[in-house]
Amino acid sequence: MPELKVKGINIVETFAEAFPMVGTRVIITAPTAEWAMISARTMTGFATSVIACGAEGGIERTVPRKETPDGRPGVSVLLFTMDAGKLQTQLRNRVGQCVLTSPGSACFAGLEGEKTLKLGASLRFFGDGWQVSKVVGGRRFWRIPVMGGEFVCEDKTGLTKKAVGGGNLLILGKTHDAVLAASTRAVKAMAEMPDVITPFPGGIVRSGSKVGSQYKGQIASTNHAYSPGLKHHADSELPPTTEAVLEIVIDGLTADAIHKAMHAGIHAIAKGGAREGITHITAGNYGGNLGPHHFHLKEIVG
Amino acid sequence: MSALVFDMRWIVDQRLDLSPLVPERLAKLARKKIEALPINTTREKLTVGDVFKVKGNDPEHLRFVGTDDRCDNIGAKLNGGDVTVEGDAGMLLGAQMKRGTIAVDGSAGVLTGASMAGGEIRVRRDVGDQAGGVAFGSTMGMKGGFISVGRNAGDLLGERLRRGLIVVGGKAGDYAGGRMIAGTLVLKGGAGRYAGYGNRRGSLIFTEKPRNLLPTYVDSGVMEFDYLRILEKWLREQDVRIRLGARARRLMGDMAVLGKGEMLILA
Numbered sequence: 001m002p003e004l005k006v007k008g009i010n011i012v013e014t015f016a017e018a019f020p021m022v023g024t025r026v027i028i029t030a031p032t033a034e035w036a037m038i039s040a041r042t043m044t045g046f047a048t049s050v051i052a053c054g055a056e057g058g059i060e061r062t063v064p065r066k067e068t069p070d071g072r073p074g075v076s077v078l079l080f081t082m083d084a085g086k087l088q089t090q091l092r093n094r095v096g097q098c099v100l101t102s103p104g105s106a107c108f109a110g111l112e113g114e115k116t117l118k119l120g121a122s123l124r125f126f127g128d129g130w131q132v133s134k135v136v137g138g139r140r141f142w143r144i145p146v147m148g149g150e151f152v153c154e155d156k157t158g159l160t161k162k163a164v165g166g167g168n169l170l171i172l173g174k175t176h177d178a179v180l181a182a183s184t185r186a187v188k189a190m191a192e193m194p195d196v197i198t199p200f201p202g203g204i205v206r207s208g209s210k211v212g213s214q215y216k217g218q219i220a221s222t223n224h225a226y227s228p229g230l231k232h233h234a235d236s237e238l239p240p241t242t243e244a245v246l247e248i249v250i251d252g253l254t255a256d257a258i259h260k261a262m263h264a265g266i267h268a269i270a271k272g273g274a275r276e277g278i279t280h281i282t283a284g285n286y287g288g289n290l291g292p293h294h295f296h297l298k299e300i301v302g
Numbered sequence: 303m304s305a306l307v308f309d310m311r312w313i314v315d316q317r318l319d320l321s322p323l324v325p326e327r328l329a330k331l332a333r334k335k336i337e338a339l340p341i342n343t344t345r346e347k348l349t350v351g352d353v354f355k356v357k358g359n360d361p362e363h364l365r366f367v368g369t370d371d372r373c374d375n376i377g378a379k380l381n382g383g384d385v386t387v388e389g390d391a392g393m394l395l396g397a398q399m400k401r402g403t404i405a406v407d408g409s410a411g412v413l414t415g416a417s418m419a420g421g422e423i424r425v426r427r428d429v430g431d432q433a434g435g436v437a438f439g440s441t442m443g444m445k446g447g448f449i450s451v452g453r454n455a456g457d458l459l460g461e462r463l464r465r466g467l468i469v470v471g472g473k474a475g476d477y478a479g480g481r482m483i484a485g486t487l488v489l490k491g492g493a494g495r496y497a498g499y500g501n502r503r504g505s506l507i508f509t510e511k512p513r514n515l516l517p518t519y520v521d522s523g524v525m526e527f528d529y530l531r532i533l534e535k536w537l538r539e540q541d542v543r544i545r546l547g548a549r550a551r552r553l554m555g556d557m558a559v560l561g562k563g564e565m566l567i568l569a
Binding site: 029069070071072106130132133134135136137141143149150152 | 446465466467484486503505525526527528529531532533534535536539540562564
């Protein structure tokens with residue numbers, strides 16, 4: 001039974017099990033903040049889970065004019081996969097199809113690192129020989145002629161192999177409305193934290209999965225132990241009062257960033273207290289056998 | 303540690319070759335050995351100690367005081383550290399340098415930054431002909447780095463420029479950007495005749511329309527260039543104030559050669 005409580009909400013003594021990923025960051029700019037956001041949202045669309053999307057991605061934050069290389073409004077995007085080759089493919093395809101195509105956009109490196117990924121270095125070929133390379137302050141940019149003018153894209157961006165994917169929180173409550181409100185609050189709090197994203201719709205997963213299935217070829221299936229409609233089953237981890245469970249998955253450039261984001265998330269959830277209808281905060285793991293990163297809720301809350 | 307200072311005692315009657323006075327070569331030398339370095343360019347032997355009063359002890363930071371336009375090769379082949387010139391510099395200032403910074407309070411002579419590969423040269427006043435051009439024995443001009451000229455530049459600015467950026471606060475002479483391979487020139491006060499002749503892929507950026515345009519440049523009209531925004535912001539970070547904006551008329555050329563170069567004339 002859990003002993004630790006925050007504002008009457010039980011913090012289950014367990015851990016979120018996360019695994020190593022490779023990650024990168026790009027900065028997208030545009031004539032207006034709205035168009036930078038449209039471009040970034042398009043690039044990070046269908047990037048909720050590596051299970052079937054090829055990558056996990058999301059918007060880290062908006063970037064003010066004074067911080068962007070071209071002085072225009074920007075948005076910072078993080079993208080994660082399981083290996084560098086896949087990340088390169090995803091980056092090229094997503095920037096090529098979603099940012100290059102977006103009116104007035106430009107794309108810049110957002111991460112420094114010993115290892116790099118091609119950005120403009122691969123997209124430049126769209127210029128069909130009319131592309132121009134320019135080096136400013138030691139950074140190489142490609143100017144690619146397009147119908148809307150010129151698409152400027154930095155040659156390369158950094159890659160980190162210290163990224164971590166799959167940090168998570170499970171929020172259990174007496175009503176779906178209460179759980180959704182608390183989860184939304186948590187996502188907002190995490191959005192303020194640097195170096196992390198919550199890749200699912202609005203940052204929230206309503207269909208957390210487990211590895212494998214009774215069906216051949218199905219690599220992931222419903223997390224039946226946390227499905228309220230299956231509380232009758234012996235595997236159920238839910239108390240009888242639970243009516244809904246939502247999950248927040250967190251990917252970060254470092255384990256420390258995930259730790260801090262989970263801390264912010266838990267305290268945002270607990271802000272409403274147990275009276276709101278939240279009963280438990282727990283986390284998903286696979287017994288500690290799958291991922292080397294274990295985020296113990298007890299340590300995170302402290 | 304204080305900067306190693308070379309204070310000129312008197313004006314000598316021959317040009318001086320100051321190429322030995324770079325951090326890399328001075329690092330392991332005692333004061334007396336530095337003073338014994340020959341810098342003469344005629345039969346009349348002259349050493350550093352004959353011409354300069356040497357003070358300080360940090361060879362990573364060099365200061366030349368009271369120099370004139372016959373002090374050649376200051377910072378030539380520089381590979382790190384910084385050089386300050388309180389006076390004028392002669393020819394080949396920072397030629398073939400790879401890293402480091404050179405700041406000149408006065409003017410510099412011909413071939414400033416010729417065939418340099420990296421680093422930064424800032425000249426507060428004028429530079430002579432062929433700044434960023436081709437050093438003796440080289441086939442290409444500047445191959446990287448940054449040159450900032452406060453006032454005017456002579457003829458053949460950035461000749462055979464391969465890579466890098468030159469910003470001129472005043473006017474450039476004839477043949478600016480002549481036979482450019484690539485790279486960028488920013489000319490605040492315009493240029494003389496034949497700017498960009500033989501330009502293959504380079505960019506010449508004019509803040510105002512130049513008086514004489516080669517007929518081998520073709521007008522592509524006015525549009526916005528994010529590149530100009532990036533360049534302006536970076537220059538501002540380098541304390542080089544120049545308003546570029548984003549809108550410019552683009553002329554492609556030189557069509558007599560490859561034709562993938564451009565003139566961007568701010569609109």
